[in-house]
Structure formats: C-alpha cells, structure tokens
Amino acid sequence: xxxxxxxxxxxxxxxxxxxxxxxxxxxxxxxxxxxxxxxxxxxxxxxxxxxxxxxxxxxxxxxxxxxxxxxxxxxxxxxxxxxxxxxxxxxxxxxxxxxxxxxxxxxx
Amino acid sequence: xxxxxxxxxxxxxxxxxxxxxxxxxxxxxxxxxxxxxxxxxxxxxxxxxxxxxxxxxxxxxxxxxxxxxxxxxxxxxxxxxxxxxxxxxxxxxxxxxxxxxxxxxxxxxxxxxxxxxxxxx
Numbered sequence: 001x002x003x004x005x006x007x008x009x010x011x012x013x014x015x016x017x018x019x020x021x022x023x024x025x026x027x028x029x030x031x032x033x034x035x036x037x038x039x040x041x042x043x044x045x046x047x048x049x050x051x052x053x054x055x056x057x058x059x060x061x062x063x064x065x066x067x068x069x070x071x072x073x074x075x076x077x078x079x080x081x082x083x084x085x086x087x088x089x090x091x092x093x094x095x096x097x098x099x100x101x102x103x104x105x106x107x108x
Numbered sequence: 109x110x111x112x113x114x115x116x117x118x119x120x121x122x123x124x125x126x127x128x129x130x131x132x133x134x135x136x137x138x139x140x141x142x143x144x145x146x147x148x149x150x151x152x153x154x155x156x157x158x159x160x161x162x163x164x165x166x167x168x169x170x171x172x173x174x175x176x177x178x179x180x181x182x183x184x185x186x187x188x189x190x191x192x193x194x195x196x197x198x199x200x201x202x203x204x205x206x207x208x209x210x211x212x213x214x215x216x217x218x219x220x221x222x223x224x225x226x227x228x229x
Contacts, residue, residue, distance in 0.1 A: 035215040037153075044203055045145075045153065047217035056217055088153055092214040096169040097143070099153040 002026055002091050006100035012108040019076040021103045023067075023089035031068035033093035039102075040085045048087075049074065079105070110134040112142075112204055112220035119226045125192040128223045130204030137185035138162045141207035143216050144178065144189045146200040155213075156202075159187060162210035194227045201225075 003026040013019055023034065034052045037045040047056040049065035052072060062077040076083055084107050089100040115129040130142060144156040157168035159178035166178050177190045187204055202223045205216035 033214075037216075044219035044222050045205075045216075046219070047215060050208070050215040050217075090153075090155075090215070092212075095167060096157075096171075097155040097213055099155065101152045 001096060002029060002094045002098050004089050004091055004098055004100035006087075006089060006103045008103060009101075010104045010106060012106050013079055014108045015079050015081055017079050019074075019079055019083070019105055021074040021076075021087055021105075023072040023074070023100050025070045025072070025091060027094075028069045029091045029093035033091055034065070034067065034072050035090045035092065036063075036065055036074045037088045037090065038083075038085045039088065045088065076105075081107075110206065110218055112206060112218060114202075114204060114220040114223045117224040117226070119228065120194050121229055122195055122227055124194050124227075125190060126194060126225050127188055127190045128202050128204070128225070130187045130189070130220050132185040132187070132206065135206075137180075138182055139210055141210050141213055142178070142180070142187040143205050143207055143213050144176075145203045145205060145216070145219075147203070147222075148197070148200040151200075154200075156189070158207060158213035160210045161185075161187065165211075167213065191225075194225075196227050199225065199227045 005024045007022045032051045036049040039045040053065045086102045113131045141160045143158045159166045179188045205219040208214040
C-alpha cells in the first residue's frame with residue numbers, strides 16, 4: 001500500500017498569503033497519478049487538482065499542483081477567506097487508492 | 109448538473125448490516141464508476157473500493173474484502189454499498205463519488221453529500 005504523508009499538519013496563514021502544502025509518497029507514483037481535494041467542515045470533499053497539475057472544473061487559477069515521483073505540492077497563490085479548509089492528497093497509481101492524512105489551513 | 113444523492117443517516121447495532129444508496133443524475137451512469145470512501149469522526153478519508161457502472165466490475169480494498177459488497181442498478185442510476193458485521197469502529201460518514209472513468213478508479217468528482225452510519229449498542 002502506498003502511504004501518503006502530508007505536511008505540515010496545520011498551516012496558519014493570513015488572507016492574501018501564499019500557502020504551500022506538501023504530499024510525500026512512500027514510493028514513486030510517477031508524475032500523473034495524484035489528486036488534491038478540499039474539505040470544509042460538514043461538507044463532502046471537492047476535487048481541486050487531478051493528474052498532479054490539472055485544475056478541475058471551476059477551480060480558480062490561484063490553485064496549482066506540481067511534483068513527480070514521491071514529492072508533490074499544492075500551492076494556493078493568495079489565500080481567499082473561503083480557502084481555509086482541510087486539504088487531502090490522493091494517489092491512484094497503486095491499489096488500494098490512498099489519501100494523505102490532511103493539512104488544515106487555518107486563519108492566523 | 110452532475111449530482112450524487114445519498115440515503116439518510118443510519119443507526120445500527122454491532123453485528124448488523126447497513127446498506128447505503130447513491131443515486132446519480134446529470135450524466136450517463138454507465139460511462140463511469142463509483143467509489144466509496146468513508147471518514148470516521150474527526151479523521152481522514154479512507155477508500156473502500158470501486159464498482160464500474162458499465163460492467164459491474166469491482167475492486168475492494170483488502171481491509172473490507174468479505175465484509176462489503178457494491179452493486180449498481182442501471183435502470184435507476186443508483187449504486188449501493190452494503191457493509192456487514194458492523195463494529196463500533198465502522199461509525200463514520202460514508203461517501204460515494206463518481207470516478208473519472210468506467211474502467212479504473214482514478215480521481216473522484218463529484219461526491220455525494222455523505223451518509224452518517226452510527227454503530228452503537
């Protein structure tokens with residue numbers, strides 16, 4: 001099973017700041033097999049990024065993904081008030097599909 | 109628009125079974141698969157497995173093998189998840205989510221609203 005480790009666990013930032021979230025895989029998953037989701041309290045997750053760097057429908061340009069092999073990054077260029085949430089990475093290179101434990105982006 | 113609508117909350121006793129339904133609309137059901145993901149209170153996301161709505165092929169996470177069954181009803185565009193021999197640690201919100209295609213689970217979009225299953229004596 002491919003284990004995904006996200007860091008940091010919590011990111012405390014102010015609106016307008018840049019957020020950089022990390023996702024590290026326990027083995028190489030190539031360059032196209034990673035997705036990112038956003039989850040707000042009481043809501044279902046929402047797809048942000050698939051294929052490591054492709055934005056899902058209606059996702060703002062301030063969200064971007066990058067990486068390959070074992071190290072991946074989700075960047076939010078300038079945090080908007082609605083971006084404070086928990087973010088999960090997910091790999092689909094191996095079975096079972098697995099998620100990271102999440103990074104909470106909170107208002108500083 | 110694409111929507112997945114799940115059945116309501118359930119309370120079950122240990123050892124019982126639960127079935128959660130997930131009705132799809134706004135797209136051709138058989139062109140995609142459905143994955144099931146659960147989230148225990150205050151915890152992260154756990155993929156349980158996948159079913160192709162095209163041919164009924166399934167892929168269960170080993171952790172749930174033998175205890176879970178996924179089915180679909182293409183006449184009503186509905187997917188079902190049955191979990192048996194419930195334990196207290198099965199208490200969670202269960203989500204269905206549409207897969208990116210019908211032949212392999214990749215990314216999941218969109219998700220149902222979630223169904224809370226509480227296992228308690």
